[in-house]
Amino acid sequence: MNAEIIAVGSEMLTPARVDTNSLFLTGELNDLGIEVTAKHVIGDDRERLAETVRRALRAVPVVILSGGLGPTEDDVTRDAVAMALDRRQIFSPEINAGIEQRFRQMNRAMPEINRRQAMLIEGAAILLNDRGSAPGQWIEEDGAVVMLLPGPPHELKAMFTRQCLPRLERIAPPLHIRTLQLRISGMTESELDQTIAPIYKKYENPATTVLAHHGDIQVHLRARCPSEGEAMALLAEVGGKIEAALGDRIISRNGDPLEAVIGKKLASLHATLAVAESATGGGLAERISSVPGSSAYFLGGFVTYTKRMKTDLLGVPEELLDRFGAVSRETAEAMANGARRRTGATYALAVTGNAGPTTDGSEAPVGTVYAALSGPWETIVIHRQWPAGDRARVRSLGAQMALDLLYRKLNQ
Amino acid sequence: MNAEIIAVGSEMLTPARVDTNSLFLTGELNDLGIEVTAKHVIGDDRERLAETVRRALRAVPVVILSGGLGPTEDDVTRDAVAMALDRRQIFSPEINAGIEQRFRQMNRAMPEINRRQAMLIEGAAILLNDRGSAPGQWIEEDGAVVMLLPGPPHELKAMFTRQCLPRLERIAPPLHIRTLQLRISGMTESELDQTIAPIYKKYENPATTVLAHHGDIQVHLRARCPSEGEAMALLAEVGGKIEAALGDRIISRNGDPLEAVIGKKLASLHATLAVAESATGGGLAERISSVPGSSAYFLGGFVTYTKRMKTDLLGVPEELLDRFGAVSRETAEAMANGARRRTGATYALAVTGNAGPTTDGSEAPVGTVYAALSGPWETIVIHRQWPAGDRARVRSLGAQMALDLLYRKLNQ
Numbered sequence: 001m002n003a004e005i006i007a008v009g010s011e012m013l014t015p016a017r018v019d020t021n022s023l024f025l026t027g028e029l030n031d032l033g034i035e036v037t038a039k040h041v042i043g044d045d046r047e048r049l050a051e052t053v054r055r056a057l058r059a060v061p062v063v064i065l066s067g068g069l070g071p072t073e074d075d076v077t078r079d080a081v082a083m084a085l086d087r088r089q090i091f092s093p094e095i096n097a098g099i100e101q102r103f104r105q106m107n108r109a110m111p112e113i114n115r116r117q118a119m120l121i122e123g124a125a126i127l128l129n130d131r132g133s134a135p136g137q138w139i140e141e142d143g144a145v146v147m148l149l150p151g152p153p154h155e156l157k158a159m160f161t162r163q164c165l166p167r168l169e170r171i172a173p174p175l176h177i178r179t180l181q182l183r184i185s186g187m188t189e190s191e192l193d194q195t196i197a198p199i200y201k202k203y204e205n206p207a208t209t210v211l212a213h214h215g216d217i218q219v220h221l222r223a224r225c226p227s228e229g230e231a232m233a234l235l236a237e238v239g240g241k242i243e244a245a246l247g248d249r250i251i252s253r254n255g256d257p258l259e260a261v262i263g264k265k266l267a268s269l270h271a272t273l274a275v276a277e278s279a280t281g282g283g284l285a286e287r288i289s290s291v292p293g294s295s296a297y298f299l300g301g302f303v304t305y306t307k308r309m310k311t312d313l314l315g316v317p318e319e320l321l322d323r324f325g326a327v328s329r330e331t332a333e334a335m336a337n338g339a340r341r342r343t344g345a346t347y348a349l350a351v352t353g354n355a356g357p358t359t360d361g362s363e364a365p366v367g368t369v370y371a372a373l374s375g376p377w378e379t380i381v382i383h384r385q386w387p388a389g390d391r392a393r394v395r396s397l398g399a400q401m402a403l404d405l406l407y408r409k410l411n412q
Numbered sequence: 413m414n415a416e417i418i419a420v421g422s423e424m425l426t427p428a429r430v431d432t433n434s435l436f437l438t439g440e441l442n443d444l445g446i447e448v449t450a451k452h453v454i455g456d457d458r459e460r461l462a463e464t465v466r467r468a469l470r471a472v473p474v475v476i477l478s479g480g481l482g483p484t485e486d487d488v489t490r491d492a493v494a495m496a497l498d499r500r501q502i503f504s505p506e507i508n509a510g511i512e513q514r515f516r517q518m519n520r521a522m523p524e525i526n527r528r529q530a531m532l533i534e535g536a537a538i539l540l541n542d543r544g545s546a547p548g549q550w551i552e553e554d555g556a557v558v559m560l561l562p563g564p565p566h567e568l569k570a571m572f573t574r575q576c577l578p579r580l581e582r583i584a585p586p587l588h589i590r591t592l593q594l595r596i597s598g599m600t601e602s603e604l605d606q607t608i609a610p611i612y613k614k615y616e617n618p619a620t621t622v623l624a625h626h627g628d629i630q631v632h633l634r635a636r637c638p639s640e641g642e643a644m645a646l647l648a649e650v651g652g653k654i655e656a657a658l659g660d661r662i663i664s665r666n667g668d669p670l671e672a673v674i675g676k677k678l679a680s681l682h683a684t685l686a687v688a689e690s691a692t693g694g695g696l697a698e699r700i701s702s703v704p705g706s707s708a709y710f711l712g713g714f715v716t717y718t719k720r721m722k723t724d725l726l727g728v729p730e731e732l733l734d735r736f737g738a739v740s741r742e743t744a745e746a747m748a749n750g751a752r753r754r755t756g757a758t759y760a761l762a763v764t765g766n767a768g769p770t771t772d773g774s775e776a777p778v779g780t781v782y783a784a785l786s787g788p789w790e791t792i793v794i795h796r797q798w799p800a801g802d803r804a805r806v807r808s809l810g811a812q813m814a815l816d817l818l819y820r821k822l823n824q
Contacts, residue, residue, distance in 0.1 A: 011621045013448045015439035018430050027427035036425045038460060039453040048450060048471055055467065059460055072605050073613060106797065111606050131801055133602070154802050209428045275694075275715070281701025282687075282694035285715040289693025292769050292803060300721040303687070303697040305712040309755065313712070313725075343721065357704050391704060 001172050002037045003029050004056040008068030008077050009151060010043035021066045021149075021156050028160065032168055033175035033224070034062060044068070049080035053146070057084070061144040062168070067151030069134035071114040077148055078137075082121045085141055092120040099133050124148075127163045131155045138167060145171065175224045178231040180206075180239040183252040183261075184217040185404045192217055192246075199241045206238055214396035215404075216257065219246075251407060258403045259287045259294075265410045266297040266347075273406075274345035275301030276314055276335040278326065279353035279369060284399040299343050304335065314338030327354050327364040329372075329381045336374035336381075347409075348374045349402045355394040367394055371402035373409055380405065413584050414449045415441050416468040420480030420489050421563060422455040433478045433561075433568050440572065444580055445587030445636045446474060447619075456480065461492035465558070469496070473556040474580075479563030481546035483526040489560055490549075494533050497553060504532040511545050536560075539575045543567045550579060557583065587636040590643040592618075592651045595664040595673075596629040597816045604629055604658075611653045618650050626808035627816075628669065631658075663819060670815045671699045671706075677822045678709040678759075685818075686757035687713030688726055688747040690738065691765035691781060696811040711755050716747065726750030739766050739776040741784075741793045748786035748793075759821075760786045761814045767806040779806055783814040785821055792817065 005026070007019040019041055026036045037060060042049045049068075056063045068077030082089050096118035103110040117134050120126065127136030127147075132155040137148040147164055149156045184192060189212040196219065200208035206223035221239050225231040243250060252261050266273055275284050285301045288294060302313045307326060310316040316334040324330040332352050340348035353369030366388035372381040382405055386397050417438070419431040431453055438448045449472060454461045461480075468475045480489030494501050508530035515522040529546055532538065539548030539559075544567040549560040559576055561568045596604060601624040608631065612620035618635035633651050637643040655662060664673050678685055687696050697713045700706060714725045719738060722728040728746040736742040744764050752760035765781030778800035784793040794817055798809050 010449075010619075011623065013438065013451065014621060015435050015442060018432075018435070020430075023427050023430070026425065030427060035455075037422075037455045037457065038464075039425065041451040043449045045449065051467065052450070055463065070605075071602060072609050074609075102799075105799070111602060113606055114602065131799060154805060158801070207426075211428075277694075277697075280698075281706075281710075282689075282697025282699075282713070282715070285689075285694025286692075286698050287694075289715070289717060290804065290807075294693075295717050298693075298717050300715040300717040300725070301694070302714060302725075303694070303701070303712040305701060305707050305710050309712040313714075313754070342725070392702065395702075 001034045001062065002060040003034050003062035003064065004038045004040070004060050005036060006049070006052055006056065006063065006065045007039075007041045007151075008044070008049060008065055008080075009041075010074070012041045012067070013043050019066075021151070021153055024153070024157060025064055025066075025160065028165065029062070030224070031174060031177050032172045034168075034172055044074045044076050046076045046080045046083065049076055050083040053081055053084035057141075057144055057146070063144070064147045064149065066149045066156055069117065069136070069148060069150050071111070071116050071133070075116070078119055078121060081137075081139070081146060081148060085121065085139065085146070087122040089119040089121055091115075092118050092126065095120060095126060095135050098128070098135065102133055121148075127159050129155055129159055131158055136163070138164065176226065176228040176231045178223045178228070178235045180221040180235055181253065181255045182219040182221075182242065182246065182250050183255065183257065184219065184246060184249050185215070185251045185258050185400070185407060187217070187249050188215075189217055192219070192249075195245050196242050199245060200238060203238050206234055208238070214393055215400035218255075248411075258400070258407060260291045262403060262407055262410065263288070263291045263294055263297060265407075269346075269410070271346035272297050272299050272344075274299045274339045274343040274348045275402075276339035276348065276350040277301065277303050278305060278310070278335070278351060279355050280351045280395050280398045280402075281305065283395050284349065284351055284402055287399055287403070299345050301343075302339055310335060314342065325363060327352050327368055327370065329370055329383060332370035332372035333374075333379050333381050336372035336379055340374040346376065347406060349406055350374070351398045351402045353394065353398050355391045355398070356388055357391055369394065369398040369401060371398065371405050373402075373405050375409065380409065413446045413474065414472040415446050415474035415476065416450045416452070416472050417448060418461070418464055418468065418475065418477045419451075419453045419563075420456070420461060420477055421453075422486075424453045424479070425455055431478075433563070433565055436565070436569060437476055437478075437572065440577065441474070443586060443589065444584045446580075446584055456486045456488050458488045458492045458495065461488055462495040465493055465496035469553075469556055469558070475556070476559045476561065478561045478568055481529065481548070481560060481562050483523070483528050483545070487528070490528075490531055490533065493549075493551070493558060493560060497533065497551065497558070499534040501531040501533055503527070504530050504538070507532060507538060507547050510540070510547065514545055539571050541567055541571055543570055548575070550576065585638075587638060588640040588643045590635045590640070590647045592633040592647055593665065593667045594631040594633075594654070594658070594662050595668065595670070596631060596658060596661050597627070597663045597670050597812070597819060599629070599661050600627075601629060604631070604661075607657050608654050611657060612650060615646075615650050618647055620650075620654075626805055627812035660823070670812070670819060672703045674815060674819055674822065675700070675703045675706055675709060677819075681758075681822070683758035684709050684711050684756075686711045686751045686755035686760045687814075688751035688760065688762040689713065689715050690717060690722070690747070690763065691767050692763045692807050692810045692814075693717065695807050696761065696763055696814055699811055699815065711757050713755075714751055722747060726754065737775060739764050739780055739782065741782055741795060744782035744784035745786075745791050745793050748784035749791055752786040758788065759818060761818055762786070763810045763814045765806065765810050767803045767810070768800055769803055781806065781810040781813065783810065783817050785814075785817050787821060792821065
């Protein structure tokens with residue numbers, strides 16, 4: 001069974017925008033054994049969009065549209081699909097009430113213009129949207145199905161997963177799919193690829209994908225077979241070889257990012273964590289606290305962006321800062337010890353570095369990062385020199401190296 | 413003048429692949445005043461591709477195809493375009509000699525299969541490829557032009573820039589382009605659209621695009637005219653009306669995000685800033701410190717993820733926390749005052765809230781956020797109830813509302 005995906009909106013046709021919804025949808029459809037055979041991005045043009053929908057429906061039995069469901073004149077998806085299917089649109093008091101209620105919850109009156117979003121194509125089932133005002137629509141016609149989904153990825157994903165997938169599974173019984181998600185820390189992307197490419201290149205099934213962003217690397221394996229046994233066997237064969245090659249660089253097998261793995265470990269040890277940040281400026285705390293439930297072990301921390309804050313909040317001696325500089329092994333160590341002392345946490349992580357873009361000459365070169373871990377028995381400091389030039393990247397790599405340091409210690 | 417872009421190849425329809433050629437091509441076309449009104453990715457299917465080319469040619473005078481020019485049976489672009497235009501293909505000894513020579517340079521004999529790449533659509537001009545074996549083709553028909561370009565980006569870019577652009581410039585002389593970037597804070601996307609859609613909808617030129625992410629909204633205007641004076645006049649006319657309608661919701665006109673605008677203002681006032689965060693967990697400090705040079709005014713802050721941290725680090729009275737709860741107007745105020753007192757900063761921002769996913773019942777409902785600003789004269793607290801369900805989004809909106817609060821105060 002095949003599908004086509006249509007993203008709607010002139011803003012998707014600029015040099016900087018990429019339709020990422022179709023990537024998510026393709027993955028989900030593939031899991032049902034549905035192949036995507038064409039994708040389109042169409043501007044805010046009713047006629048051109050209606051024609052694209054008509055042609056897609058001649059070619060495939062599943063057509064998914066994303067975007068163009070907003071309240072403005074530019075939002076042409078409802079009109080275009082109604083034209084393509086030659087169906088009327090009907091005002092839905094039910095949808096309208098939902099949108100009104102949503103605005104009420106935000107203590108605001110619903111703008112008149114939002115009534116457009118309550119227009120339902122004749123015969124369509126409503127797909128509720130609890131994350132935005134645009135409801136989706138599910139329309140069946142002559143054994144084919146057309147889905148109208150909202151453009152914002154977090155709205156589309158929730159709606160598709162909860163409301164479209166169960167319906168689709170009735171139409172297309174899923175293939176048996178087994179996946180393995182390995183999360184890697186403590187090596188670079190090219191080190192990883194050199195290690196595992198000779199293994200996975202030999203196999204089309206399972207499909208292997210490497211995703212890397214600022215030191216956080218994931219390897220995804222995906223086996224699709226008519227039977228569960230075949231899928232599992234295939235995954236065990238290839239996944240086993242890759243796991244053996246990567247060893248302790250693998251930090252999770254369930255998609256958990258480093259901060260979640262650390263969180264579980266800390267919780268199981270009844271240990272607590274605090275941070276002290278300079279170069280990462282809050283990014284390390286942000287990552288740790290992004291984990292739901294992190295308040296069980298994460299106490300909080302300090303962002304000490306000036307010398308004065310380092311001395312006042314963390315008790316780093318002024319002489320030490322003057323002698324070694326704010327970006328130094330000694331300062332990182334004193335920051336971690338200070339954060340631990342001031343919060344009473346079991347462990348404290350500290351990061352200091354120079355993310356750039358410039359340096360005043362007295363400091364360490366751009367790209368220098370020190371991370372320190374203060375624990376019950378000792379304080380460990382590590383140092384890395386990352387490539388200069390990308391401030392955001394140096395900051396992310398700094399947070400990653402600090403988390404990796406803690407992970408290695410907790411799993412010694 | 414409008415264009416459509418078609419990427420060819422089933423490998424472009426997997427969950428991890430994005431068609432980046434179309435982004436490059438869109439930028440180049442836009443500079444000639446050619447708008448891209450649709451993009452397609454079509455798998456290795458002659459019929460479907462031929463139909464897509466036919467439809468595109470009915471809609472626009474410029475159609476660009478990338479990929480599918482390889483030597484294998486799967487490479488269907490030549491066949492499909494020949495079908496769409498109802499033209500024959502002719503073996504080109506000239507192309508064939510070029511491919512043979514290329515293989516000779518690599519000390520290899522040309523495989524028989526590569527003769528397919530020497531097939532030229534009747535009437536086409538050859539686009540030489542010095543970076544790969546697949547030549548491109550340039551075809552004119554009834555005032556329209558169809559380009560067949562190779563898929564690998566480095567081949568496509570070189571071929572398009574050197575051989576297609578000069579030809580296109582004869583058809584569409586480059587336009588003068590002037591742009592205006594407005595950054596908006598303190599209103600929702602639909603409030604914005606209600607305000608400015610009645611203005612910008614009347615104009616196709618300048619083109620207006622609205623980008624929104626977690627409360628951070630941008631409006632881009634782009635005027636394209638035969639002369640620079642006309643472009644500037646057009647931009648002044650429409651931009652002026654939009655600016656008048658948005659008033660103080662506009663926070664920058666040069667692309668600067670809210671944190672950069674605030675940074676410049678603080679620096680000019682010789683004022684300093686500190687933060688105290690609970691719900692945002694470091695994300696507010698991370699945004700403020702993401703601005704290069706932020707150490708001139710950003711002192712740092714506190715991530716107080718537990719009650720104890722709020723009392724110990726910020727001096728929030730325990731009785732106050734017990735009485736009003738950690739997510740309350742009173743706690744937000746005490747956190748901001750505490751951060752200001754402990755750091756000596758001119759201003760301190762605090763955020764407390766419940767980002768979810770769950771609440772233990774004693775707390776405020778998921779989505780509740782309080783932001784407080786402590787300054788030399790007073791402490792202001794604001795409250796918002798954001799939609800629940802997306803932890804990361806509530807956290808981002810919390811940071812945005814705190815920054816907006818400070819921005820308004822600084823610009824009173």
